[in-house]
Amino acid sequence: MEDDFLIMAYTSMPSVTQRGNLLTLRIPPQFSGYFDAFSDYALEHYGKKLGAAGATHEYAKIWTDMILDAWKEKGGEVVALNPMDYNKSADFYTGVSRVMAANPDVMFVGGASEPTGLVIRQARQLGFQGPLILMDQAKLDEVAKVAGGLDMLEVSIGVVPLSVYETPAAKSFIERYQTEHDKMPGSEAAYNYLALHALVKAMQLAGSAEPQQVRSHMDEALKEMGSQYNVYGVKGVTDDGGFITDTTMAVVEDGQIVQKPIETN
DSSP, X not given: OOOOOXXXXXXXXXXXXXXXXXXXXXXXXXXXXXXXXXXXXXXXHTOSEEEEEEBOSHHHHHHHHHHHHHHXXXXXXXXXXXXXXXXXXXXXXXXXXXXXXXXXXXXXXXXXXXXXXXXXXXXXXTTOOSOEEXXXXXXXXXHHHHHTSGGGGTTOEXXXXXXXXXXXXXXXXXXXXXXXHSSOOOHHHHHHHHHHHHHHHHHHHHTSOXXXXXXXXXXXXXXXXXXXXXXXXXOOXXXXXXXXXXXXXEEEETTEEEEEOOOOO
């Protein structure tokens, strides 16, 4: 007998909804939109030479491969590639130095927010003052806490963190979360919050907890549930199960996280 249950997957890997299992839903936006957006902005504003010092876990390897491909396809040059294990070390001076030795205009970094902050702090201490591209796992506001403030991330590019969203739903969620937990929520908290409410709404619309019925009502649920629950303004769900969310990009300018429009060709 086949298992019959709904998987709410917190991953930005597009492959999770490309395997034909219609009972799998992907909550955050797929990461494929970031490669072009981040590369286009950096190439236009900062230079063509990229040095990569990302992490070594599987997700980071995929991110690195994809952004390096995008960078080269757009006419950029990859001058250094030195992945580092972000999870087993707090000393990144040697690895960062190897990348800096190639004199890149831009440096790509990324893993979890805390070790990414350490990498950036050490890069700045070694004298790299150029722009950085951060993979979506690392959030600019969380990274800044470890790196030594947003000034350390000047002209860095990353996803827009929840903390700078100006929508009523986001502001309300942040305020309620801070009251309850006394800290700023991250994107994971907000996405899982809205996904849970979408799941409940889908069960209500279906009049059932049967997985196939709930899945068939998920798109409608996302569109009809109260806006106060839809923190990221998810517009619906694709046929293969991906939540439909706008790709976002932010740049640190003058010590502030500034959302930037993404130009589509």
